[in-house]
Amino acid sequence: MEIVSAAIEDYLEQHLHARPKVFREMEGLAEREDFPVVGPQVGMLLELLARAIQAKSIIDLGSGWGYSGLWLARGLGPGGKIILTDHSEENMKMAKASFTRMGLRKSMLFKLGNAVEVFREETGPFDIVFNDVDKKDYPEVIDMAFDRLRKGGLLIADNTLWYGAVTEPDPDENTRSILEFNRRLSEHEGFHTVQIPLRDGISISLKK
Numbered sequence: 280m281e282i283v284s285a286a287i288e289d290y291l292e293q294h295l296h297a298r299p300k301v302f303r304e305m306e307g308l309a310e311r312e313d314f315p316v317v318g319p320q321v322g323m324l325l326e327l328l329a330r331a332i333q334a335k336s337i338i339d340l341g342s343g344w345g346y347s348g349l350w351l352a353r354g355l356g357p358g359g360k361i362i363l364t365d366h367s368e369e370n371m372k373m374a375k376a377s378f379t380r381m382g383l384r385k386s387m388l389f390k391l392g393n394a395v396e397v398f399r400e401e402t403g404p405f406d407i408v409f410n411d412v413d414k415k416d417y418p419e420v421i422d423m424a425f426d427r428l429r430k431g432g433l434l435i436a437d438n439t440l441w442y443g444a445v446t447e448p449d450p451d452e453n454t455r456s457i458l459e460f461n462r463r464l465s466e467h468e469g470f471h472t473v474q475i476p477l478r479d480g481i482s483i484s485l486k487k
Contacts, residue, residue: 280443282476295319301380305346316343317411317437321478322350325409328433328483329354334406337361338427340394340420341411345374345387347437351409352383361387362401364394395419403427410436414453417460425469428486434470436460440480 283291298319309316317325325347329337335356339348342363352361363374371389378384390397394412398420408424410417417436424434439445439461444454461482464472470484 280446282440282443282478282480291320296323298323299381301377302346302349305344305377309344309346314343316346317350317481318478321437321481322347324475324477324481325350325435326354328435329407332406332431332433335359336403336405337407337409338398338401338405339363339409339411340398341365341413342374342389342394343370343411345370345377345389347409347411348374348387349377349381349383351407352378352386353381355386359386362397363387363389364392364397365389366391366393395423398423398427401427404429405432407433407435410434411438414438414441415456417456418463421460421463421467425467425486430486432486434464434482434484434486436482436484438479439474439482440476442479445480 329351333356334354337351339351339361342348342365345363348361348363365371371391374389378387395416405427406429408428410420439457441454441457444450445458450458464470464484469487472482472484475481
């Protein structure tokens with residue numbers, strides 16, 4: 280199911296600000312290899328949010344090639360740091376290379392391993408937690424993020440509309456996990472949450 284019509288997607292693409300070559304190369308490679316990246320619309324939103332709250336401490340859960348992390352890093356304040364997490368050493372190498380090309384290598388720390396387990400060992404406080412872990416683990420991230428975010432910090436999650444599957448009558452395991460994640464966030468007394476139907480859906484939760 281299309282979350283946003285193709286015509287609107289094209290219109291939004293036409294009105295994006297110019298972005299560095301590194302991003303465009305990563306997007307092209309992702310399309311050729313069918314590798315999931317958040318894309319430039321969500322990427323620019325991530326950078327804007329990081330700038331808006333003057334983020335200096337960010338953790339990116341499930342970083343892949345570091346595409347989303349690179350956008351977030353561009354929004355960091357002076358001296359800010361971002362932790363990237365992924366189980367793949369090859370993904371780590373690509374992320375480090377991209378951060379180096381963008382002059383942001385000093386702001387990035389990459390931790391190999393299961394993103395949830397890495398997060399469990401972190402104490403924070405973080406200004407932003409970006410959640411793009413395995414979908415079955417989405418609900419588990421909520422309480423950990425709440426405990427590790429500063430007041431006014433953001434929990435941002437990708438894929439929260441899951442290709443429209445959240446509206447289907449017979450959800451699979453991944454969809455059920457996302458449905459549970461969305462439900463818990465909507466009922467959580469410690470977060471203000473909004474769902475944005477951009478790309479595959481993104482939720483933004485402000486810690487009260």
